[in-house]
Amino acid sequence: MDTITIKAKGISVSLDLTVGHLADMAVDIDGRRLQPLHRAPWVDARETLPENLPEGTVRLSGDFLCAPFSRSDIEDAPLHGWPANSAWDVVDSQATSDGWRATFRLQRKVMGATVDKILTLRDDHPFLYQEHVFSGGSGAISVAHHPMTAMKNGGRLAFSRKRFAATLDDPLEPDPARGRFLLAYPARSTDMTHFPDAAGGTIDLTDYRMDQLREDFITLVEADHGGPGWTALARRAEEDLVLVLKNPAELPVTMLWLSNGGRDYAPWNGRHRGVLGIEDGRASVGHAASVGDNWLKREGVATAFALDEGSKVSFRHVIGAVPQSGGEPPRDIATAQGRMRILAADGTERDIAFDSDFLRIGRSVPA
Known part of the structure; x- marks a missing residue:
């Protein structure tokens, strides 16, 4: 069994073990089926891929746990670590009084820690509730979720309040013979609608345009606003709103991967189009950088969890989707008393079922 599917009323999720x-991930709501997550075009194509690709790239899909995020340069492991590249076992999977709950365990250990993935679905909630738990281990580990969505005709973005956005020293694809990028590297801005671009002008980070061929990566640092961190993407052609939420105390950064035909070499071959990674994490780029000195730490941002034998570290994350026409993201999102309230661009409000206790805003988090 390579894949297991769990279901609750109005939602199903499949995990590639x-x-x-x-x-x-499929959400059945208001007579429609929404599929917010991306699956790379080569995964099911039965084509010959380059040798030595990480298994996580070969089967690139949906969302996965990065531990560490990016380079695994402390323990020997592929890009994004063993949780994104190796097998998981089913520990438990069963119906609950209001949905379904399943627990999976990574067959390998990470820095000596056992890693569990807990997926929860609730009847009539258009959300996947995820928790990852590291038990034991030693040292420190950077982590990130890696949800990817795709658009046929672009979309518009909105975020919970951020301190600033910043690019790395170097772009993902600096060689024009292999790919292209649009943002300036390094650069920084507090205005998400005016970020420096490589041509000397500015670009709107809230507008994903299909005519801009690019491979870009940018980090958004959460502001201290007391609520959940969120990203909302209004997909134009799909006529829906993709929602990704976190507890900023656990995952203080949101890293955006904009992959729109920006890589010309295999397996990408210019066909990875309209893809946006919304990568909430506690990380810098690379394991060694995350646990050592880095630019985010100098900004007061945590970039790793400390592991310790006999103790546990956990963090939570939410992915969802609801129907929406008009292509404009919300002005604001608030969660309380078992509901999510979405304040639309036109000033109207919409309430949907949401486990407002799940992200535990305000709880203390280990360093």
Whole structure:
């Protein structure tokens, strides 16, 4: 069994057990089926891929746990670590009084820690509630979720309040023979609608345009606003709103991966189009950088969890989708008393079922 599917009323999620990636997510709501997550075009194509690709790239899908995020340069592991590249076992999967709950365990250990993935679905909630638990281990580990969505005709973004956005010293694809990028590197801005671009002008980070071929990566640092961190993407052609939420105390940064035909080499071959990674994490780029000195730490941002034998570290994350026409993201999102209230761009409000206790805003988090 390579894939397991769990279901509750109005929602189903499939997990690829060979690499721990979400292979599919479907939300049935208001007479429609929404599929917010992306699956790379080569995964099911039965084509010959380059040798030595990380297994997580070969089966690139949906969302997965990165531990560490990016380079695994302390322990020997592929890009994004063993949780994104190796097998998971089913520990438990069963119906609950209001949905379904399943627990999976990584067959390998990370820095000596046992890693569990807990997926929860609730009847008539258009959300996947995720928790990852590291038990034991030693040292420190950077982590990130890696949800990816895709658009046929672009979309518009909105975020919970951020301190600033910043790019790294170097772009993902600096060689024009292999790919292209649009943002300036390094650069920084507090205005998400006016970020420096490589041509000397500015670009609107809230507008994902299909005519801008690019491979870009940018980090958004959460502001201290006392609520959940969130990203909302209004997909134009799909006529829906993709929602990704976190507890900023656990995952203080949101890293955006904009992959729109910006890589010309295999397996990408210019066909990875309209993809946006919304990567909430506690990380810098690379394990060694995350546990050592880095630019985020100098900004007061935590970039790793400390592991200790006999103790546990956990963090939570939410992915969802609801129907929406008009292509404009919300002005604001608030969660309380078992509901999510979405304040639309036109000033109207919409309430949907949401486990407002799940992210535990305000709880203390280990360093």
